[in-house]
Every structure is written in structure tokens, then in C-alpha cells.
Amino acid sequence: MVPNFAEVNYLGQFSHPNLVQLIGYCLEDEQRLLVYEFMPRGSLENHLFRRGSYFQALSWSLRLKAALGAAKGLAFLHNAKTKVIYRDFKTSNVLLDSNYNAKLSDFGLAKDGPTGDKSHVSTRVMGTYGYAAPEYLATGHLTSKSDVYSFGVVLLEMLSGQRVVDKTRPPGKYSLVEWAKPYLAHKRKIFRVLDNRLEGQYTPEAAHGVASLSLRCLSVDPRFRPTMTEVVKELERLHDPKAARPRRHSSHGTRPRKHSTGNLAASTGSGPAAYPRPQASLCSK
Secondary structure (H helix, E strand, C coil), X not given: CCCCHHHHHHHHHCCCCCECCEEEEEEECCEEEEEECCCCCEEHHHHHHCCCCCCCCCCHHHHHHHHXXXXXXXXXXXXXXXXXXXXXXXXXXXXXXXXXXXXXXXXXXCEXXXXXXCCCEECCCECCCCCCCHHHHHHCEECHHHHHXXXXXXXXXXXXXXXXECCCCCCCCCEHXXXXXXXXXXXXXXXXXXXXXXXXXXXXXXXXXHHHXXXXXXXXXXXXXXXXXXXXXXXXXXXXXXXXXXXXXXXXCCCCCCCCCCCHHHHCCCCCCCCCCCCCCCECC
């Protein structure tokens, strides 16, 4: 029997710069071992949440770079010939190479996406508490938009430098998503969420753009969440605004008109939730 068959299956057939490379596996009696490429920077989780005077926090630019790489990995899976839903997207499963390029690892819970005219895959609820989409928790219905929700959670963790669930925080801040969502749509309130170690590294427009994208991904109604392809395009614009800005041609000294950034909060589907709150923790395997 091959160890962790799902991982061997998916990583054996897919090759992408933002998916970790499976070198091989070892099997001896009951001892089973997967061998991946070496990722010298470790996990995104360690870079975001380790504290200490000797440790330098991950910069704004590197956080966006890592978010973009991870988004590209998910977009690739969602648009593959055989669509794949990752199902366990979290900071500990995003690994960084020596240049801080992000790669997805641990495909143990990955699942083939719906085929034909099916809208979802019905499956037992599994994953990591805090990252799973509410409709998946309530119904077991799995879609690519379930991964988008998880990505929104991780993006919020990157923005804030805080874990999605932390019992050591003051009352009202135990759940990062519930506490932070009211601030994400307002430029003047985002500072309450932002990691103070990032001060001076970003523009208000960039911070608002990332916060708005996270809020869209965290929409209770999956129909209002963007696709991962749309997420990639937005992160590319935010990571390199000049390169992504549309070119405007002018003649005879005509000055281009300024465009104001619209409020993205209207598309977040912030109406009443149609799903019950989960009553039990998820399986971790």
C-alpha cells in the first residue's frame, strides 16, 4: 500500500512552480515516508507568528509575494483538467523557498472537484478549525469557493500577524475573522487590524486593497467570493501597482483623468448567514 496515496497521486501528476515537488517515498514494513524538495525558509506559519527580538518579521512586500504564489498554486489546481479542491489551505501548509516563493504542500485532504453538471462534492467535513468555509461546515458540500474562503482567512492572518484562533487573546478577539471583519471595509479602521510590525511599509491604498480582497474571500455566501484566478489578478496589481496599471495614451498634453477606488464592501455578501454555527471541532486528518 502506497503511503498517503492522495499526496502521491496529486503531486505525481501535477507540476507547477507553486506546488512543492514530490521527490519520492520510502516504504519499509509499517514505516512510511514522503520525500519532498527542500524548502529552506520553512513554513509561512513560522514567519508570521514567531516572536522574539532576534527574529525579523516578514515584510509587507514578502507577505504579498507569498500570498500571490500561494494564490497561483490554488488557481492552478482549480483550473486543471481534473479540477482539485485543496481543502486544507492554511499557513503551515505554505512553504517558502530561499527566495520566499510560496509552494503548497500536504495534499492529504485534497479532493477531486465536481464534474459534469454537479455544483459540489459531498464529503465528510475535515480540515482545520477556523479555516473551513461555513457552508462546508454546515452541509459537507465542497467547492472551489471553499478554498477561496480559506485563502481569505490566511490573507487576514498575513495582514494582521495574528492566528485565526487564539484563546490567549482578550474576549471578543478569540476568533480573528469575527473580530476583524467589521474593520476591513473601512480605510480609517483598517489600522486596528494591521500588524504594527509593518508600519511604514505600505500605502493606505495597498492596505485597503488587501483588506477588501480578504473580505470578499470571507463572504458568507460563496457566490460573492472571487475565483482564485481573480484573486491572482488582484494580488498582482497590489504587489506591483505600476506594472498592472492600465496604460493610457494622451496627446497634445492631455492630462489623464483620475479614477477613485470604489468601495468593494458592497460585493461581500454581508447579508444574514444561511448556515448554522458549527458545534464541534473538525477532524485534523
